[in-house]
Amino acid sequence: MCHYTKLVVLSIGANRLEGQIPRQFSTLTKMKLLSSGVNNLFGTIPPWIGNCSSVFRMSLAKNNFQGSIPTAFGRLSKLKVFTVYDNYLTEIDLSQNNLTGKLLDDLGSLKDLVILNFDDNILGSGKVDDLSFINFLANCTGLSMLGIAGNHFGGVLPSSISYLSNQYSQA
Structure with a gap:
């Protein structure tokens, strides 16, 4: 499997995407912006999201996530904007x-x-x-x-x- 270790921006919002956030996203340690809002993503927000420690802007808004925000979210020390x-x-x-x-x-x-x-x-x-x-x-x-x-x-x-x-x- 190919790892996109240099990927900095991932903008996949406003589509008709379904399913859960793939675990492979956890390897995107240099990602600064994750925009996946306005889709049909579901499940819980995964705890490994805390591995994306370079993220400063994250949008998970207008999906079908349920449950709670994992405590590992606290490791996102550079996060400035979070929409959910x-x-x-x-x-x-x-x-x-x-x-x-x-x-x-x-x-x-x-x-x-x-x-x-x-x-x-x-x-x-x-x-x-x-x-x-x-x-x-x-x-x-x-x-x-x-x-x-x-x-x-x-x-x-x-x-x-x-x-x-x-x-x-x-x-």
Whole structure:
């Protein structure tokens, strides 16, 4: 099998591709951009994705991925942009990753989300609209845990937080 060890950009988005992400992608250690959004890829996001340590931009949006983002994802130390909206993910735990910037409203398109954890990062700017993404999480009707502690969020906590999952009950 041929290995494309010098491949830096892999853009396969907006096709009709099906199946799982091939394990052979794990050999693309010099890849900087992976764009596979807007396809019909399915299954879980594989743990070996953490081997692609040079990636700074990754799009897996608008596919049929399910489950959670693997912990090996934390090894992607150069990652600057990650889009994963419009999938069937149930858990996103990106705590303690030194993430910066703003959380996007697109998180609300992950309707099957149960756990969303961004604790202990460097998110937010201390400004009024930092928490606007919460308005869109009302679409995540099964959300039982939202973690945003230990960041730099500012402004007023939106009243829409009361619209988050009413299905959670304490044991």
